[in-house]
Amino acid sequence: MMQRLSVEQIISNIENEQTFHAVSEDYSFTIKIDDYVHYVCGAVHNGNQFRKELWDNCIHTAYDRWYEEDPATKEMVQTHPIVIAGCDSRFEYDLNREPERAIYEDAWGKQLWHQPLSNAEITKSLDKHYAFYRVVDALISKIESKFSVCVVYDMHSYNWQRWDREVPTWNLGTTNVDQKRFEEDIESWRGILENTPLPNGIKSTSKINNTFYGNGYFLKHITQKFSNTLVLATEIAKVYCDEINQVMYPEVVHAVESYLKTVLKTHADSFYTKHKS
Numbered sequence: 001m002m003q004r005l006s007v008e009q010i011i012s013n014i015e016n017e018q019t020f021h022a023v024s025e026d027y028s029f030t031i032k033i034d035d036y037v038h039y040v041c042g043a044v045h046n047g048n049q050f051r052k053e054l055w056d057n058c059i060h061t062a063y064d065r066w067y068e069e070d071p072a073t074k075e076m077v078q079t080h081p082i083v084i085a086g087c088d089s090r091f092e093y094d095l096n097r098e099p100e101r102a103i104y105e106d107a108w109g110k111q112l113w114h115q116p117l118s119n120a121e122i123t124k125s126l127d128k129h130y131a132f133y134r135v136v137d138a139l140i141s142k143i144e145s146k147f148s149v150c151v152v153y154d155m156h157s158y159n160w161q162r163w164d165r166e167v168p169t170w171n172l173g174t175t176n177v178d179q180k181r182f183e184e185d186i187e188s189w190r191g192i193l194e195n196t197p198l199p200n201g202i203k204s205t206s207k208i209n210n211t212f213y214g215n216g217y218f219l220k221h222i223t224q225k226f227s228n229t230l231v232l233a234t235e236i237a238k239v240y241c242d243e244i245n246q247v248m249y250p251e252v253v254h255a256v257e258s259y260l261k262t263v264l265k266t267h268a269d270s271f272y273t274k275h276k277s
Contacts, residue, residue, distance in 0.1 A: 002030075007131045011138040017146075024135075028088050028128040030074075031135060034081040038147040038276075039268035040139065041077035043085040043155045044095040044218050045070035051092060054121065057114050058091070060107065065091045066246055068108060072253045073155040076236075079261045084139065086132070093125035095132055096156075096216040102129050133221060140226050148277040150229040151185070151268050154219055158211060160237035161244065170194070170206035173214025173233035177223055182230045185271050189232055192263045199251050202239050211235065230271065 002021040005013070010031060013020050021032040027049070048069055050058070074085040086095050091112065093102045103122055104112045143150040160167050170193040174186050186208065194206040214233035222231050240252040 002032075007134055010135050014135070014138045014142050017142070023087070024128075024131065026128060026131075029084065029086050029132050029135070031084045031139075032082070036142070036146060037081045037268070038143060038150055038272040039080070039082070039265075040143065040150065040152045041080045041083045041155065041264075042152055042218060043070065043074035043077065043083070044216075045090050045156060046072070046074040046085045047087040048089050049087050049092075050089045054092065054117075057117070059111055059114060060091060063246060064107075064110075065089050067159065067243065070155070070157040072240060072248065073157055073236075075253055076256045076260060077153060077155055077264065079257065080264065082139070082143075084136065088128065093129050094217075095129060096218050098217045098221075099126055099129055102126065102217075136218075136222065137225065140222055140229055144226055144228055147272065148228060149272060149275045150226070151271045152219075152222060152229060152231040153264060153268075154216070154231050154233045156212075156216075156233065156235045157238050157240075158235050159243050160239070163211070167211050167237060168205040168207040169196070169198075169203065169237050169239060171211045171235040171237075172206070172208045173212045173216075173219070173235065174208055175213040176215060176220050177230060177232075185230060185267075185274070186232070188270065189234070189267055192267055193234070196259050197255060198239065199255050200249075202252065228275070 002023060004025060005022040006025045010022055017036055019033050023030045069089060077083055091104060103125060106112055140150055172186060172190055190206045190208055194204055196204040198204050212235055216233060219231040219233050222229055241248045
């Protein structure tokens with residue numbers, strides 16, 4: 001059963017190793033912990049909520065926002081024991097940017113607001129950003145203290161049709177992690193993703209630092225604070241939807257979820273065996 005909990009209650013549950021499913025009190029993120037294991041799945045751009053007081057001031061349409069969000073990335077990893085995901089649109093505040101840059105003035109070359117946001121509006125958004133990272137810190141701290149190491153699967157998607165060259169189905173961004181220490185883990189994850197069986201004749205390819213480089217704040221924040229946690233910034237091209245016409249392909253999402261259900265855990269177990277102290 002999912003509960004609505006304050007950040008303090010969520011952190012208390014984590015510190016006491018309680019299992020629970022929760023949405024934050026302000027409905028800005030969800031977290032579920034079915035078991036305390038050595039790996040975490042995150043989907044910071046999964047959400048599309050956009051609070052009503054900002055609607056009239058926003059130049060971007062709901063379609064514009066959807067196009068740049070990462071729909072269904074939480075669904076792809078929802079079977080795993082620990083999943084944390086954003087509920088709000090990155091256009092309100094971006095969990096994958098540091099607080100100073102989390103509120104967009106423009107997005108992908110297009111001005112976002114008719115009028116600049118008030119200080120009160122900005123503070124309301126940044127408070128949610130801050131609360132999310134309080135929970136992230138409590139969670140990774142608990143996992144590292146319990147298992148000595150942790151691996152985080154940081155799930156994203158990207159618009160492949162905007163590129164003017166062939167791009168991979170999967171991209172791993174690794175420039176801000178210890179590529180020497182975790183070289184085998186990165187390469188094995190890349191190889192696993194390359195073998196994703198996709199329906200409808202969709203081919204699966206995977207490359208490292210081909211389209212994105214792992215510069216997101218979620219990865220950087222965890223990597224800088226926790227020396228024994230590897231964050232794998234994992235981007236899937238939006239082959240699971242029609243990114244131009246906003247049509248989801250549920251059978252493709254299901255295929256990814258079904259494949260990751262087993263292979264992600266296998267990879268996490270291998271990581272733990274290799275790196276535990």
